[in-house]
Amino acid sequence: MVKDGKAITTVEAYVQAYYNRLTDSKTADRLYLDLSQLKEAFNHADSDAGEQPNLDLAVKYLAPDTLRFLEGLQDNLDNEGILASIKAFNELYENKKVLVNVKLTSAVPLTAEQKMRIMNKMEKRIGEATFFVKEVVDPTVIGGVRLESENHYFDNTIATKLKEMKRHILTD
Template identity: 25%
Template sequence: MALDKYTIGQRYGTALFDLATEQGTIDTVYTDVVALQQVFADAPTLADVLTNATLTLEQKQPILANLQQDASTSVKNLIQMVFDYGRMNDMPFILAAFVQHYDQVNGIVHAKVTSAVPLTAEQQQALATKLAARLGAKQVEIQNTVDAAVIGGVIVEANNLVIDGSIRRKVAQVRQLLLG
């Protein structure tokens, strides 16, 4: 039975996290993993190129060497092992699983905040502080997206929780009360 990408990502990501923790290199590995995530995000076809059967190993080797350049030993070994097993298409899932473990251990929560206008740095900091207290996190990292349909207020999505404090929702509630 073939494993899905999520399961493979969890297994490899957890193994990398455990290894980095054991070796005391967790922060270095985290930095490398985040950089590698950015590479895969910037070049979405990279994994396909590295698993392409029509390309020779000699053609793939410079790309692989470039990925491993300046990386910690654990990350270099991960890249080589994933490449050798033909699982480069699973790499984004592996990296995401590692980051998820890192964030969980360090009390970091990622929140998507939708607002009618861009939030200032001060507003983001104040919101992050309040969210950290509410969610029991040490740190909240906010990704602000703008949607004029919100009208005012914010919609926060974090840790499978949605907090809708938008004017759009309040208008919809008033409309529902008036109609029903």
């Protein structure tokens, strides 16, 4: 039985939302690997002969994050729904050139709009990427923000500016 377009659209929307909520690139990498292995279980089953994939064996080795992802499919947790979700996730994952873990430190919690503006500026600096942002509230920075990733560091905090001013005054 072929699913209607509405069900597939629902699966794709779920996958997009889940992907956008991932907290780090390692989770995305693990999901991609697990879903690729799950897809292989479907590919090895001969559907023309009525053979079903051995999902019990495939699911046994999935990471907890992958199982949570699959549980979220709810009404679409059948062969077609699983395959549609795998396809949608893999397209998102493979179309992003760079996965970047970012630690965003500020003195107070930021609004969604503030985070979006900051991450848009970060994207302009390093190019198109999927950002996995871990937000840290640290009152000792006094104000401003600090962005840290594996390859980039941007510190525009008041605490750092005060340290630089002190160092500058003491060296003159």
